[in-house]
Amino acid sequence: MATLEMNPAAAGDTGSTRRMTLNMGPQHPSTHGVLRVVLELDGETILKATPDIGFLHTGIEKQCEVRTYQQVVPLTDRVDYLANLSNNLCYCLAVEKLLGLEIPPRAQWVRVMLTEITRINSHLVWLGTHALDIGAMTVFFYCFREREKILRLFEMFSGQRLMTSYFRVGGLALDAPRGGFQAVRRFIDEFPSNVDEYENLLNANPIWQMRTQGVGPMPVDDMIDWGITGPMLRAAGFPWDIRKTEPYSSYEKFQFEVPVETGNDVWSRYRVRMRELRESAKIVVQALDGLPEGPITADAPKVVLPDREKMKTQMEALIYHFKIVTEGFSVPAGEIYQAVEAPRGELAYYVVSNGTGKPHRLHMRTPSFGNLQGLGPLLDGRLIADSIAAMGSMDFVLGDCDR
Amino acid sequence: MIPDELKSHPAIAAVLAQVPDAIEEAGIALGEKTVVVKASRILDVCRVLRAQGFNRLSSVTAVDWHPTEPRFEVVYHLQALPVSDRSPQVDRLRIKARLHGEEAEIDSATAVWRGAEWYEREVFDLFGIVFRNHPNLTRIMMPADWQGHPLRKDFPVHGHKYDYATES
Numbered sequence: 001m002a003t004l005e006m007n008p009a010a011a012g013d014t015g016s017t018r019r020m021t022l023n024m025g026p027q028h029p030s031t032h033g034v035l036r037v038v039l040e041l042d043g044e045t046i047l048k049a050t051p052d053i054g055f056l057h058t059g060i061e062k063q064c065e066v067r068t069y070q071q072v073v074p075l076t077d078r079v080d081y082l083a084n085l086s087n088n089l090c091y092c093l094a095v096e097k098l099l100g101l102e103i104p105p106r107a108q109w110v111r112v113m114l115t116e117i118t119r120i121n122s123h124l125v126w127l128g129t130h131a132l133d134i135g136a137m138t139v140f141f142y143c144f145r146e147r148e149k150i151l152r153l154f155e156m157f158s159g160q161r162l163m164t165s166y167f168r169v170g171g172l173a174l175d176a177p178r179g180g181f182q183a184v185r186r187f188i189d190e191f192p193s194n195v196d197e198y199e200n201l202l203n204a205n206p207i208w209q210m211r212t213q214g215v216g217p218m219p220v221d222d223m224i225d226w227g228i229t230g231p232m233l234r235a236a237g238f239p240w241d242i243r244k245t246e247p248y249s250s251y252e253k254f255q256f257e258v259p260v261e262t263g264n265d266v267w268s269r270y271r272v273r274m275r276e277l278r279e280s281a282k283i284v285v286q287a288l289d290g291l292p293e294g295p296i297t298a299d300a301p302k303v304v305l306p307d308r309e310k311m312k313t314q315m316e317a318l319i320y321h322f323k324i325v326t327e328g329f330s331v332p333a334g335e336i337y338q339a340v341e342a343p344r345g346e347l348a349y350y351v352v353s354n355g356t357g358k359p360h361r362l363h364m365r366t367p368s369f370g371n372l373q374g375l376g377p378l379l380d381g382r383l384i385a386d387s388i389a390a391m392g393s394m395d396f397v398l399g400d401c402d403r
Numbered sequence: 404m405i406p407d408e409l410k411s412h413p414a415i416a417a418v419l420a421q422v423p424d425a426i427e428e429a430g431i432a433l434g435e436k437t438v439v440v441k442a443s444r445i446l447d448v449c450r451v452l453r454a455q456g457f458n459r460l461s462s463v464t465a466v467d468w469h470p471t472e473p474r475f476e477v478v479y480h481l482q483a484l485p486v487s488d489r490s491p492q493v494d495r496l497r498i499k500a501r502l503h504g505e506e507a508e509i510d511s512a513t514a515v516w517r518g519a520e521w522y523e524r525e526v527f528d529l530f531g532i533v534f535r536n537h538p539n540l541t542r543i544m545m546p547a548d549w550q551g552h553p554l555r556k557d558f559p560v561h562g563h564k565y566d567y568a569t570e571s
């Protein structure tokens with residue numbers, strides 16, 4: 001952070017070959033957070049773009065090392081505040097693998113349902129702000145109308161709109177509230193027609209087409225080399241989705257397609273995400289239709305907090321409750337690298353346990369960090385006006401990047 | 404000691420053939436393959452693995468085992484992601500190199516995967532491990548004038564700002 005010096009005088013500044021260094025951010029509206037990009041310009045052409053990150057570094061990885069495994073869950077949704085449940089899920093899956101826990105189907109189905117709603121939420125915020133950057137203001141209001149409904153659903157299920165912490169190691173924090181699934185059903189039945197509305201506003205819009213088509217291409221090999229994942233790769237024709245290639249939380253039991261476009265530009269990334277909205281809606285409907293009955297937590301009394309009723313009538317339950325709350329549960333020594341498909345790409349948690357009740361090391365491989373690394377090569381040689389569209393198509397969250 | 408299942412893996416067999424003295428130990432735990440290599444041979448191993456199809460570096464990070472020595476483990480998570488494949492079959496591999504606290508230096512993998520650049524900067528910033536031949540080894544998360552490396556185990560969680568008399 002803050003290691004880049006601006007020296008406008010370094011380049012020749014005479015006549016038509018004059019070069020200029022422009023500091024974009026850290027408080028620039030199109031960077032959606034605190035990203036600084038130092039642009040070296042020749043007229044309106046970007047010769048070199050250097051992203052500078054770290055303004056939102058909060059030391060979450062260090063914090064995790066002094067918390068018990070269950071206490072880490074609320075930190076994980078503060079990493080990427082638009083994909084809170086994806087982070088909860090990734091962390092819980094990692095620790096559950098270390099513990100060797102079997103998660104009951106009902107909990108897995110609810111997890112899939114809510115992470116897909118999270119994907120819809122994240123893509124809606126992306127679409128609204130990305131379109132706003134390019135100049136289409138109306139879409140923003142439509143997207144946030146639906147986002148508000150999603151946040152109300154999160155509040156129904158978890159009691160929180162943003163920092164849900166609804167998935168816990170061993171299952172879910174609570175069972176669904178009364179009327180919760182009906183509310184999800186009402187939202188998701190209506191949602192495809194909302195996507196039609198967004199597409200009506202944008203698909204045939206000549207300004208939108210001109211600002212996005214053919215803008216910001218990058219070869220697939222370069223993207224993989226720089227660490228770019230997710231919709232960026234799928235918009236370049238590479239059909240890699242972790243939900244399909246390394247299924248987790250019963251994703252293999254759901255029918256959905258991986259949207260792929262071949263344009264490799266801002267337009268294709270828009271198309272991929274719009275189609276992902278519809279696919280996610282399909283998965284939510286399947287999860288609602290096939291929702292199994294049964295428990296919502298694993299049968300692991302040393303890990304999962306006991307039922308209140310049991311706690312008041314059974315001594316073992318009371319003892320386990322006391323142990324879990326005061327010192328947490330210990331996790332067998334070992335390490336795990338759990339990857340999930342977050343809305344922005346590959347999200348992976350690397351958890352190292354030394355056999356105690358607190359993680360020895362917890363590393364988050366976040367999609368925004370990998371994606372932003374490719375921002376420089378993506379912008380080099382492009383026009384400064386296109387940089388806004390190209391940056392927006394990357395869909396990064398700085399909290400996710402800096403952790 | 405290398406289990407047979409790993410010896411027969413084409414990429415690891417290639418490493419054994421081309422860099423015979425590199426692998427210190429290897430194993431499979433929880434379905435994940437881990438190979439510990441000599442820190443001095445990390446670049447050779449990375450080159451062989453890249454040629455064997457591990458075209459993607461998912462992340463580079465480190466683990467501090469202070470106060471035991473060798474203190475640091477630099478951990479690379481690799482992935483084979485065949486670009487020409489319409490339904491890609493992925494394969495993951497974890498590479499580790501152990502480093503002593505006094506000489507926490509290792510060759511940079513940026514020559515093999517350009518994406519290693521920021522990950523190695525992060526490890527340098529937060530652990531103080533130096534990557535030789537890195538194109539731009541500067542702090543990435545912490546301010547440029549920051550003292551110390553926060554993710555080291557001997558760096559207090561509260562930082563050095565407050566000295567609590569009772570802190571254990």
